[in-house]
């Protein structure tokens with residue numbers, strides 16, 4: 001299916017690995033000119049070379065930390081006239097309420113919610129002028145059902161969901177859609193490191209924790225980053241012009257609620 005995205009411009013943050021890298025690659029495969037961001041420049045360059053190797057698209061690099069306002073402003077300067085914004089970063093540390101220092105709340109706010117607001121603020125005027133835009137926020141199934149030891153993620157991603165829904169309500173009539181995509185357990189470095197932390201706490205192994213994640217999923221396996229990326233690419237296209245303001249899980253059936 002040709003999604004007719006050739007020539008559109010995308011900014012994908014948190015894109016040197018995992019879900020963000022998969023999203024950037026999938027968009028580039030559709031002919032989208034992608035700007036990719038992450039903090040580590042060497043890995044970002046490797047990802048750009050991987051994308052160039054698999055597509056005809058040479059990604060623009062916009063290194064920086066999305067938890068820092070100045071860095072976001074530089075990233076936005078590099079990625080001019082963004083049609084498709086994919087907001088993503090690393091996840092906040094796990095922990096229950098009493099495990100976390102107050103300072104960690106501020107850090108998680110800057111990483112997850114303040115970054116989404118500032119990135120959106122930076123691209124939305126151009127989208128409104130062009131009467132076309134796609135805002136896509138990578139959140140988590142934690143938004144649909146909070147995960148016990150991910151209170152920072154549960155809290156700030158709920159904020160991102162409120163931001164997304166309100167933007168959708170206000171600007172859908174101007175040709176913008178805003179949606180959240182909610183990964184379940186997806187095989188990335190982040191999931192590996194969560195499994196490692198759980199294994200240390202429970203005196204098991206990371207492999208055993210990953211197997212336990214998979215056993216919870218009706219599909220019987222972990223997700224693959226490209227499975228979330230496929231949804232992102234579809235949402236970016238005109239085929240999805242009438243889908244806005246929703247949070248869509250890509251979780252192998254992990255969420256068992258009816259709607």
Ligand SMILES: NC(=O)c1ccc[n+]([C@@H]2O[C@H](COP(=O)([O-])OP(=O)(O)OC[C@H]3O[C@@H](n4cnc5c(N)ncnc54)[C@H](OP(=O)(O)O)[C@@H]3O)[C@@H](O)[C@H]2O)c1
Nearest residue numbers: 014016017018019038039040066090091140186188189190
């Ligand atoms: N994988 C899952 O099962 C899953 C499930 C639900 C939700 N999520 C959420 O989805 C997001 C992506 O997950 P993932 O599994 O793809 O993570 P990942 O494998 O750890 O990749 C994270 C990417 O974001 C970049 N990044 C991290 N912090 C950043 C920052 N402050 N500014 C800019 N870039 C940053 C990383 O590169 P640098 O470190 O070089 O910056 C890397 O490219 C996370 O927020 C995670 O919590 C993941």
